[in-house]
Amino acid sequence: MPTDHDKGAYPEPPRQTPVAEKQTALPNPAVILSKLFYYSVDLPVTTFRDVVDSIRSKNKLVYYHQKFRRVPDLTECQEGDYTCYYEAEMQWRRDYKVDQEIVKVVQERLRACQQREGHSYLQNCTKELQEFTEVTKNFQARYGDLGAYASARKCLMKQKERMAAQTA
Amino acid sequence: MVGMSVLRSAAAIAARLSPLKLGNNAPNLLTRAIPRTDKVAVRWGHGKKMFIVKPTDYYDRRFLRLLQYYILLTGIPVAVFVTCVNVFIGEAELVEIPEGHEPDHWEYYKHPITRWIARNLCDSPVKEYEKMMAAIQNEKEKADARLTQQEVRRQMKQRGDGPWYHVPTVDKGLIDYSPKASPDN
Numbered sequence: 001m002p003t004d005h006d007k008g009a010y011p012e013p014p015r016q017t018p019v020a021e022k023q024t025a026l027p028n029p030a031v032i033l034s035k036l037f038y039y040s041v042d043l044p045v046t047t048f049r050d051v052v053d054s055i056r057s058k059n060k061l062v063y064y065h066q067k068f069r070r071v072p073d074l075t076e077c078q079e080g081d082y083t084c085y086y087e088a089e090m091q092w093r094r095d096y097k098v099d100q101e102i103v104k105v106v107q108e109r110l111r112a113c114q115q116r117e118g119h120s121y122l123q124n125c126t127k128e129l130q131e132f133t134e135v136t137k138n139f140q141a142r143y144g145d146l147g148a149y150a151s152a153r154k155c156l157m158k159q160k161e162r163m164a165a166q167t168a
Numbered sequence: 169m170v171g172m173s174v175l176r177s178a179a180a181i182a183a184r185l186s187p188l189k190l191g192n193n194a195p196n197l198l199t200r201a202i203p204r205t206d207k208v209a210v211r212w213g214h215g216k217k218m219f220i221v222k223p224t225d226y227y228d229r230r231f232l233r234l235l236q237y238y239i240l241l242t243g244i245p246v247a248v249f250v251t252c253v254n255v256f257i258g259e260a261e262l263v264e265i266p267e268g269h270e271p272d273h274w275e276y277y278k279h280p281i282t283r284w285i286a287r288n289l290c291d292s293p294v295k296e297y298e299k300m301m302a303a304i305q306n307e308k309e310k311a312d313a314r315l316t317q318q319e320v321r322r323q324m325k326q327r328g329d330g331p332w333y334h335v336p337t338v339d340k341g342l343i344d345y346s347p348k349a350s351p352d353n
Contacts, residue, residue, distance in 0.1 A: 056258035061283070063260040066276045082304045090297070 010112050068094060074152045092152035099139060106135045253280055 022028070071091050077084035110132045113125040122129075141162065146154050257280045265271060273292035274283045286292075291299075324330035 052255055052258075055256055059257050061257070061260035061280060062263045063275055063278050063283075064263065064265045064271045067265070080308075082308045083301050086301060086304055 009109060011116075013116055074156055089152045092155065096143060096150070099143065103135055103139050106132050250281070 020028075068091070071087040072084060074085065074088040074092070077088055106128075110125065110128045113128045114121040117124045142159075143150065143155065144158075146158065259280070260278050260283070262278075272287075273294065274286040277283045277286055320330075321332060324332055
């Protein structure tokens with residue numbers, strides 16, 4: 001079966017279901033319904049999954065996460081060295097994608113926190129909220145209005161403008 | 169009950185009017201089923217058959233039938249193939265790259281069909297990258313050559329010397345000086 005989600009990043013609140021003490025001889029309809037669900041849906045699905053897994057286990061394939069080497073940046077390229085420009089551009093594009101995914105993960109954590117806490121999220125999720133504001137502010141500052149045809153060169157120019165605005 | 173008495177009286181009248189006609193004698197008349205309009209057996213099973221006048225939908229239904237046929241002709245084998253691949257081979261699992269192992273470029277994909285395509289049909293991303301770099305290098309060299317040529321021409325034009333700044337003219341030995349021999353002609 002596939003692995004469960006990261007419990008550290010998405011902590012579950014402690015269960016508050018009380019211990020049930022049976023005081024009547026009548027059958028509990030909740031227990032009946034849960035057993036019904038188990039035998040009609042859960043068990044067939046699990047057995048199907050186990051059967052398919054046993055067929056699949058003979059040809060197990062693996063895949064890896066590709067690690068790219070760091071190449072000289074756009075600032076470290078000679079003028080007119082177009083191959084250096086290309087490598088720097090590709091590296092910048094990969095970094096842009098990674099940063100987009102980082103923002104998505106932080107967003108997802110905040111959303112999960114809000115879902116967990118319910119109406120008291122403003123009080124209990126301060127860490128996630130602070131992380132989210134910081135990450136999105138930085139992302140906006142770095143990649144903000146570059147548009148659809150964003151490139152490493154435009155990002156560098158934006159950084160130059162930011163530095164000029166900071167010193168001025 | 170009323171019907172029976174009416175029937176009997178009708179039989180009597182028919183027998184009196186035409187006694188010699190075949191099938192008109194009393195027992196025959198009574199046994200014959202006379203259609204009565206007020207006591208007809210009404211059955212709501214099939215209903216009255218209607219001929220509904222509407223424009224033909226033959227061509228539309230033929231189009232949809234043929235569409236389904238041609239889509240499913242390749243659709244069903246493809247669906248069966250993909251199902252078999254997913255059931256018997258299954259997707260890959262993500263693992264850490266072990267020490268000293270250099271994975272091939274198709275081992276970075278999850279689905280077995282994607283892996284097959286990456287292995288047999290496409291070039292590896294490294295090769296694509298290098299192809300692009302080679303094209304860039306080529307174009308760079310062409311651009312540099314053009315720039316140097318432009319600079320050289322500019323210099324030659326400025327100084328007025330150099331092998332390229334000469335206009336090609338006709339050979340000196342081909343000039344015909346014979347009209348110059350008699351100037352006052």
